[in-house]
Amino acid sequence: MNFLKILKKSVIDSQLYVSLMGTLFAVFFMEEQNTFRFPTFFLIFITYFSGYLYTKYQKTRHFFKILILNAVAGLICAFLIIHNHNEIRLIKWFIIVVLGLLYNSFFLDVYIRKIPLLKVFYVGLVWALVNCWLTLSEFNFPIFFISFFFITALVLPFDIRDMNVDTVKTFPTIIGIQNTKYLAYLFVFISNILSIIYLDLNYSIAFFLSGIITFILIYFSENERNDVYFSFGVETCSALPFLFLIIMEYF
Secondary structure, eight states: OOOHHHHHHIIITTHHHHHHHHHHHHHHHHHHHHHOOHHHHHHHHOOOOOOOOHHHHHSSSSHHHHHHHHHHHHHHHHHHHHHHSOHHHHHHHHHHHHHHHHHHHTTTSSSSGTTHHHHHHHHHHHHHIIIIISSSSOOOOHHHHHHHHHHHHHHHHHHTTTTTTTTTTHHHHHHHHHHHHHHHHHHHHHHHHHHHHSSHHHHHHHHHHHHHHHHHHTTTOOTSOOIIIIIIIHHHHGGHHHHHHHHHHHO
8 A cells, every 4th residue: 555655646646647648649649650769759848847847846845846857858958959850849748848837837827727618629739739730740630630629538537536625626527537547538528539530540449449448447436536547547648549559569
């Protein structure tokens, strides 16, 4: 039991886990587009990690340390882009970072997380831009919508988890838990249909299998469930397409 607590604190609560899951989701599409490069992998991971740290610690006594860490992370990311890519990629990265800041920054009078119902779509937007725009030379609309609907669906269970503590109106508080699940099912279904149409066969199969697991985890999402169910179980869904792809190719 102590091991699980240490694991949760050191891996999940540290934001390492969600950052890795988001990065592996991007790797899945990079592999599908044959654009995978390790510098891009590290760029995405550092961007996610620094962004989630900023969101978590901005109202704590650790915020100044996080700002310094973010500044260092920004310099590393800029170096990775300039050394391995081009100025256009740097501009794309900067825009995505700004969008992340607009999501939840205490110095803004109104930020995205305060706007009812918008949060789930905004998270889907930012993750989708990483997959379909940052890693590619041209904007890829199929990858954008596959990513957008899938990630938006994964955010909805977290709204179910937080419905009693959220200070803004969310889907579970407006339409109820069951209807929120139906909405998440619909988004997963749309992303799976798009993956079947636009992705290569192995990738669409991997994504379809991920959709099945995601359906199950959404079905059992309840407000009273332990946080680990969401921050580990549901969060893992974003890495499932890549994991299933590895299983199919090597086993």
